[in-house]
Amino acid sequence: MLELRLVQGSLIKKVMEAVKDLVNDANFDCSATGFSLQAMDSSHVALVALLLRSEGFEHYRCDRNLSMGMNLGNMAKMLKCAGNDDIITIKADDGSDSVTFMFESPTQDKIADFEMKLMDIDSEHLGIPEAEYESIVRMPASEFARICKDLSTIGDTVVISVTKEGVKFSTKGDIGTANIVCRQNTSIDKPEEATIIEMQEPVTLTFALRYMNSFTKATPLASQVTISLSSDLPVVVEYKIVEMGYLRFYLAPKIEEDEEMGVHAEAVETKSKTEAKPKKEMKAKAESKPSVMKTEDEEESTESKPLLKSKPKLEIKPDRETNGEVEVEVMDVE
Amino acid sequence: MLELRLVQGSLIKKVMEAVKDLVNDANFDCSATGFSLQAMDSSHVALVALLLRSEGFEHYRCDRNLSMGMNLGNMAKMLKCAGNDDIITIKADDGSDSVTFMFESPTQDKIADFEMKLMDIDSEHLGIPEAEYESIVRMPASEFARICKDLSTIGDTVVISVTKEGVKFSTKGDIGTANIVCRQNTSIDKPEEATIIEMQEPVTLTFALRYMNSFTKATPLASQVTISLSSDLPVVVEYKIVEMGYLRFYLAPKIEEDEEMGVHAEAVETKSKTEAKPKKEMKAKAESKPSVMKTEDEEESTESKPLLKSKPKLEIKPDRETNGEVEVEVMDVE
């Protein structure tokens, strides 16, 4: 039996609003540790990871590990019916094919039960190894959201460059170019307005603004966002959920072919790292199974040096392809 | 001559916003008693009744009874031009084919006259007999509006069940089920937040959420809504207008055929009471004239026991039909 009671119910409402447009269907995993979710977006370009630790719930009962497949759009519809001050309880009986969301108003005068059918979703749990990042930027979440929104009125991609002095966001489009620089700034009075840069090495990476904008739907969850960047790793955009955990988004950088390869630039402008540098160690371990991230099994066998043999990487394809048919077998491990 | 001056002009603005989407054209009736309206919605399923008593007006002059046919959309357009603090005066000369709405700003610096052509609308005045209801629920209008809106994200109909403890609103749809219970709660501090149940008998009735949602557009008119329910009567959803009267909506319940008849459930899921129980006394008096409610004449002849011979009833049809062509002769009494 599962029964998770969250006094600050609006938290899970905000989480759903943040991820429902990115991911259609996904498994929520419940264990003694907490309530978590990990899923690729529908075009298999970005990855979402949510953790709500058990300690953050007022009441947390999870008799055995449970994986519940849900349509996130439908789940969001139901949670939207909870008041912002409501206490939300997630309930499921053992072996049941449905989950119940219970909403209690603060005065207990209004009690709602929403029951939703669960789905069978084939997916493997992708291991995301901890990594050292060359640059980590922490800045106000609303500032980051504003920058991504502003830049996408000008161009389609953002170049993020980190130096000791600050972080620069740039774009280019038909109507011109834009550069926005945020300087390091450690406001002691208002820590939520600080911009703090931890830099081992300067880094410059390019990302699709469409995804960045989608990630910033998590802005209501946290006052600050943390952006972790390394040349050969997907960026991590993290929103911490106070006393509970986090909502993280992973996105692989784009490669500007004309910059790094200098050929065929007209034909195909951007390609994934994997495609662009096929000889390097980032290459998929088994050619026949182009796993997006390594599975749990793989993680065990490469535990000590996860970044060497099978670094986490996300397949980035030119926009033409990600909008069309992509290989769904990436997620299906028989 | 007619001249009705309403200091709180925003009242009539709110009334128009509440009914303009439900009713296209209707006759407003002016008499010494007050300014009133009674009309079926365009698909002849719901009935709207408005009363603004003469005592509520600052100045009320109505030399003789007058029926003014108006297009409610156009009237709403004109009234929208009044400021929220404006004094509104409705004026018509005897025998004139137009009505004038005058708006005076509180400072008297801005005076507007809007003149609208009247229409000839054929309609009979339907008698709505007073009835005893098995259950009467009074609750915050905004709460009721929120519930109807929330449930309609899940399903098309709402089942309202009243017991001594509270009132339950339920629905069912493709993505799951929802139950919302509001408990009896007599807040002495905040009477506008009370939920009060007067129950003679428990009652469970099903209604189309589409209409309920339409009724809740009257929410700005009153802090509380009163829902009066009886098994064989249309529900009355009433918004009281302080010191003036009321805006009432009537809607016949749906019958879940598979529950009460157990046959043909797959073919036609819901039918009106009239159709489902054709042998009972609710049957239309004259088969050739399927009047939606009885006319004034009928009312006189059955005055003493209106609920026995010709109870008020509204024709409910499966959605397929109400959206298509319906017999308009229902309203035309030659």
Next chain:
Amino acid sequence: MLELRLVQGSLIKKVMEAVKDLVNDANFDCSATGFSLQAMDSSHVALVALLLRSEGFEHYRCDRNLSMGMNLGNMAKMLKCAGNDDIITIKADDGSDSVTFMFESPTQDKIADFEMKLMDIDSEHLGIPEAEYESIVRMPASEFARICKDLSTIGDTVVISVTKEGVKFSTKGDIGTANIVCRQNTSIDKPEEATIIEMQEPVTLTFALRYMNSFTKATPLASQVTISLSSDLPVVVEYKIVEMGYLRFYLAPKIEEDEEMGVHAEAVETKSKTEAKPKKEMKAKAESKPSVMKTEDEEESTESKPLLKSKPKLEIKPDRETNGEVEVEVMDVE
């Protein structure tokens, strides 16, 4: 080199929001005097004139006169990326084909540079002679905006009549008529709520509401609007920009043919003054060059009495034509 630093950057954001839908492309003129713009709307019916005087800028450097052709929609897109409290600097190098907008946040922690390509736009500078107006109305800008919006729910044109007592705005449409009177009112306490009428002669003129509504997008710029009216002149709708200058809109009146000519009223309802009174001195000087307003050259030659020989006039055409193809050569003076 050009460098204009405006501490109150939101001013220029508001200007762009006010004109971007009216004018597509236009030349901004920079001189020692200030930063200005003068352009016809895309259907050559209305004229916009902006002046931001050099004294209003914190820093104003303009080495030589410069005319910069910009797409106003793109410029507005870029300026929308400035925060409302940002300092905005407009920069251009001599001979450069681009302009840079720099936005500095109040704390200097965020600095943005937006660079936009300039365009070559053929246009002549139209001289707008100062004129004496028969009636000048000053009223709250939000009141004027509300009236134009309200009237356009009823009709397409507004008749503005000024008398000593006040100003009347009237319209007529399929659903009826509307008259709104604003009385002279000199609030000493709240000068921004005053309505002040300076009248030499009463005047009654008709204008297209579509344009009036477009002008009122400048409402956020000023608490008061000034409307200057004369029988034979385009109306001037002016929003003063505190300590900097103004944003002015010019629009030629419509002639109700059936009132003044009494013929062919069914066929063509409204015509421009120019078309309706072809024998008068307002006639275009050279038939082969139907200039909308006179060019700088013309202005010189008629300097002393501009209102006699070539009064400013705007071509008004029936709506049917202004929405279709109009002669663009009006602006192209070879």
